[in-house]
Amino acid sequence: MTHSTEKLINMIENKISSLPLNQEPQTLFEPIQYILSLGGKRIRPLLTLMASNLFSDDTEAALNAAIAIEVFHNFTLLHDDLMDKSDMRRGKQTVHKKWNPNTAILSGDAMLIEAYKYIAKVPVDVLPEALNLFTQTSMEVCQGQQYDMDFEERDDVSVEEYIAMIRLKTAVLVGCSLKMGALAANSSKQDADYLYDFGINIGLAFQLKDDLLDVYGETAKFGKKLGGDILNNKKTFLLIKALELSNKDQNEELNKWISLEKFDNDEKINAVKNIYNELNLKSIAESLMKKYYLAALNSLSAVSVADNKKTELTNLAESLMYREL
Amino acid sequence: MTHSTEKLINMIENKISSLPLNQEPQTLFEPIQYILSLGGKRIRPLLTLMASNLFSDDTEAALNAAIAIEVFHNFTLLHDDLMDKSDMRRGKQTVHKKWNPNTAILSGDAMLIEAYKYIAKVPVDVLPEALNLFTQTSMEVCQGQQYDMDFEERDDVSVEEYIAMIRLKTAVLVGCSLKMGALAANSSKQDADYLYDFGINIGLAFQLKDDLLDVYGETAKFGKKLGGDILNNKKTFLLIKALELSNKDQNEELNKWISLEKFDNDEKINAVKNIYNELNLKSIAESLMKKYYLAALNSLSAVSVADNKKTELTNLAESLMYREL
Known part of the structure; x- marks a missing residue:
């Protein structure tokens, strides 16, 4: 049941x-x-x-x-x-x-x-x-947190490094949560591993969604102020990818805002968000998120129990992807 | 062997x-x-x-x-x-x-x-x-560390509370070390428990020895400056017992040194040590230490293996009691 x-x-x-x-x-x-x-x-x-x-x-x-x-x-x-x-x-x-x-x-x-x-x-x-x-x-998770802190001191973090970091900091605990439930219920090793993979991919998608919400969330629903990551120069997927894709002018503009010690909050958020928009980053992040989400669903579908038993998990995963807070 | x-x-x-x-x-x-x-x-x-x-x-x-x-x-x-x-x-x-x-x-x-x-x-x-x-x-051990920090904010710590604190902060890990070795070697439960008690008592005696060495150690052998606990108003057995046993004059003198923000280090150490000497605290602490040490040896002797196998443990315990650093 x-x-x-x-x-x-x-x-x-x-x-x-x-x-x-x-x-x-x-x-x-x-x-x-x-x-x-x-x-x-x-x-x-x-x-x-x-x-x-x-x-x-x-x-x-x-x-x-x-x-x-x-x-x-x-x-x-x-x-x-x-x-x-x-x-x-x-x-x-x-x-x-x-x-x-x-x-x-x-x-x-x-x-x-x-x-x-x-x-x-x-x-x-x-x-x-x-x-x-x-x-x-x-x-x-400790390693992920250390990488996250180390990245804040660096200005050459690649997207690959960022994904590896959020895998450690966020995704492995989601994978562990699922696998632990499978173990406790004496599942096969294979099913436990599929659920772990489901969790890893959900976790990666979840973190990308978090990065997106900080910039593109709806204030009223998000409940906290938008743009906090931008104001803190937090090395999210969006900022790292922006630094990678930007042309010379955009790059200078980004770095100007990153290095400014005093600024008007709204002005900084709008300027950086403008560059994100020019670079089409919302849809780039959303496709990557979707890639992980689909990989997650793939792993879940490989688990050897009837599909109708998976509804609650599928619904939860979907709600995490399409959440607005 | x-x-x-x-x-x-x-x-x-x-x-x-x-x-x-x-x-x-x-x-x-x-x-x-x-x-x-x-x-x-x-x-x-x-x-x-x-x-x-x-x-x-x-x-x-x-x-x-x-x-x-x-x-x-x-x-x-x-x-x-x-x-x-x-x-x-x-x-x-x-x-x-x-x-x-x-x-x-x-x-x-x-x-x-x-x-x-x-x-x-x-x-x-x-x-x-x-x-x-x-x-x-x-x-x-966490509880012991928290009590230790809490005690530093209080001025009414009793000797019983102090012993309960060092039991948690120091002695239980010594007991655990011994019991863990017994478990790993598949000893009887009874022997494992005797070794745990041996460790608890050695641990308590060890901490009292530490408190004594800070005041009565030989500088050359102790390797670090004596009197650090006195300078920091650290609530050791000696200070707590001194506050309990002191007459009105001694109590005022102790509290004067505790509350002074500026002082000559040697002067404070000597003044407090003088009171400890007047109250005979060295020998009071040493008898309590000895009580724990004997209880430890009692527990060890109850362990059901030949006495000649216990020589290394007895020697180690003795060296901890009579150490000068």
Whole structure:
């Protein structure tokens, strides 16, 4: 029986709100409760449960793995926000801002350990594989974050390097989420790998969509100010590709805006967006996104279960591609 | 066959220097190689191998667990140094000083994950227990570090709270090191637990010795300046016990030195040390240390292997108690 998305989300939220985090010292555990309570779309644990549900009606076995992944994801947000000096997350103060940097460091460490606590609860026959997958993925996410920070110091990042970076920083955890659900439900190795590939491609498409939304999103729906990446000279797909495709004049104009220390925000956003438009970057990014999306659907269709069982996963993937926030 | 301490240390150093850390991005992995190469006495992994060697000639199985514990220990040093703003470690610059705070955060995270990579390599029949022990211990170490930081903001810390804190921050990892070696060698549960207790008590005694050495060590042998804890108003056993035992005059004098923002270093050290001497704190701390040391030896003697196999462990414990650095 295929469980509804709503039911699976409820399972996740119930489990998260009943995690035994009411522990001493409160100075360590309160920030963990705080960041987990900020919500978010819970996409990763949802993917874990949906993947499990392809092979088994009983999604309980996958729930611990799903929680591990959500706790790990929030750990990365906590440390990344500190490293990026971001003050807000989901409309609320970040942990290092609400408390202090040391709290963010140590509560983050505790979350990474807490994530492993839930990995340790997966069925014992798949524990070694689940543990290795989780450890490899976690390390790759750190590598991705390091590349992302390194890229901000460089002015010669190629599109290939950018894709390799978002694969590590974003896509492998999506792949891991799905594969973990398959493992917990004792799928074949082949099906688990197909789901991993599905996740990698969804993750890549997802990040390209994020890059696009910052520039081409609808303000009202996007909920946060557009153009933040442009203002911060963030090396997104759009900026990297623009630097690659631009003629001499466009290149000089781009670099002028990148190096300016003082500027009018709207003026900078409009100038850079103009160049993106001249270079047709919206449609270039959209075709690449679509390429990954189609590769994802291909991998999903190779999974050896009936198509009607895949509806929830297909719908979720589609909603991620066509989302407006 | 009981392997010599020297041979076991060599195994550890060889394994550490051959860890596959020559990976990309170097900005992530170089700081890990750096801190692991700074040395230290490798006491924890040594305890793992010695514990394993009580039950098995083959210490290879325990070596991965030993490495996991040493990598974890160095991860805690890396993040603690950042949180404590310590610039030097083992005579060299700390990672956040040599690189920057973000590097210390992310390379530290990667070390915690790397530690789990080696836990995952323990024999599969003991993997669930080893994983749970490691996760519980890691979380306790975080709790201990948080209590330690919280205590620095308080002026009413009791001796009982202090002992509970160093149990978490220091002793549980020593206990875990020993129990992990026993698990890897398939000891009985009872023997593994005796070794854990041995480690807890050695760890408590070890920390009291550390507190004593800062004040009563011999400068030449101690290698670093004495009195650092006094200068920083660090809430050690000595200071907490002094605040508890002091009469009105001594208490006022202590609090005067604690609250002074500017002072002559030697003058402050001598004044505080004088009060410690008046209160006989050296011998009070030494008897408590001895109490833990004897409890440790008691637990070790309960382990069901021949006494002559325990010589290396007994010698190591003794050397930790009577060390002068």
